[in-house]
Amino acid sequence: MQMILATSLEAVLGVPEIFAYVFVFVLGAAIGSFLNVVIYRVPNELSVVMPNSACPNCKSAIKPYDNIPVLSWLILGGKCRKCKEPIAWRYPAVELLTALVFVLVYWQIGFTPYLGVALAFAATMISLVFIDAEHMILPNVITYPMFIIALVVRIVFPLVFEGNYFSDTTYGPISYLTLYHGWPAWAVSLVGALFGALIGGGSLWLVGAIWKALRGVDAMGLGDVKLLLGIGALLGWRLTLLTIFVGAFTGAIAGAFVVMRSKDKDFQAQIPFGIFLGIGAMVAMLFGERMIVWYLGTFS
Numbered sequence: 001m002q003m004i005l006a007t008s009l010e011a012v013l014g015v016p017e018i019f020a021y022v023f024v025f026v027l028g029a030a031i032g033s034f035l036n037v038v039i040y041r042v043p044n045e046l047s048v049v050m051p052n053s054a055c056p057n058c059k060s061a062i063k064p065y066d067n068i069p070v071l072s073w074l075i076l077g078g079k080c081r082k083c084k085e086p087i088a089w090r091y092p093a094v095e096l097l098t099a100l101v102f103v104l105v106y107w108q109i110g111f112t113p114y115l116g117v118a119l120a121f122a123a124t125m126i127s128l129v130f131i132d133a134e135h136m137i138l139p140n141v142i143t144y145p146m147f148i149i150a151l152v153v154r155i156v157f158p159l160v161f162e163g164n165y166f167s168d169t170t171y172g173p174i175s176y177l178t179l180y181h182g183w184p185a186w187a188v189s190l191v192g193a194l195f196g197a198l199i200g201g202g203s204l205w206l207v208g209a210i211w212k213a214l215r216g217v218d219a220m221g222l223g224d225v226k227l228l229l230g231i232g233a234l235l236g237w238r239l240t241l242l243t244i245f246v247g248a249f250t251g252a253i254a255g256a257f258v259v260m261r262s263k264d265k266d267f268q269a270q271i272p273f274g275i276f277l278g279i280g281a282m283v284a285m286l287f288g289e290r291m292i293v294w295y296l297g298t299f300s
């Protein structure tokens with residue numbers, strides 16, 4: 001997001017920047033540990049707070065000292081302390097991935113009010129990517145609140161903070177509300193959010209409807225449409241279109257790879273598109289505006 005004046009922790013508090021990166025990394029690993037719980041429990045409709053984590057095999061409670069992100073898995077050699085049953089590598093992988101993504105987010109966004117939003121957005125995308133990969137669903141209990149929170153953020157930020165955090169409000173048709181009608185910033189931001197949701201959710205719904213009319217099969221679930229409501233509301237129409245583009249592009253590559261490796265050349269695998277939308281949304285949030293500027297500069 002080039003709109004945001006990236007500020008470092010060093011500039012704000014005088015703390016050496018390396019501490020900020022270490023803190024964000026450790027925070028990411030801890031949040032990743034929580035995301036593991038979300039990924040495991042939400043699709044099974046279990047509470048994410050109660051009870052404490054237990055070994056899926058022997059059901060013995062995991063002690064706090066065996067619950068240190070990444071390190072505990074390494075120390076225990078990837079096995080439960082009690083029953084020695086292997087613990088899926090997905091657990092440390094999600095923790096490490098979240099830690100690295102958090103570092104990436106801080107590097108791009110900096111120490112700004114938007115940082116918390118961006119970290120929460122990235123964490124939500126990571127949980128949805130792994131849930132969709134395993135269960136082929138994007139749970140409503142995640143996608144609906146995400147849409148509502150995105151709308152709240154889009155209203156509150158222009159009211160509370162200086163500067164513009166939402167790039168879509170400076171491009172047509174949203175910018176015309178300011179240029180010709182002089183709407184207050186929060187209203188322009190909210191209309192931008194709703195327009196982004198409409199563009200995101202609407203275009204995906206349309207593709208699904210056309211595909212169903214032509215082929216008679218559901219190409220994608222409504223979960224993808226609901227996910228794009230939230231992405232569209234937060235990122236705005238430009239970055240949402242980029243999200244769909246990056247998602248379709250990476251999804252097509254992965255799909256071709258799956259078809260190539262399968263023996264049945266004719267098969268129609270249902271690829272969980274939410275994986276690629278989640279990746280696309282993170283790429284769009286962090287690098288999107290620069291990618292669009294580069295693309296328009298190169299090909300027009």
Ligand SMILES: [Zn+2]
Pocket residue numbers: 055056057058059060080081082083084085
């Ligand atoms: Zn066990």
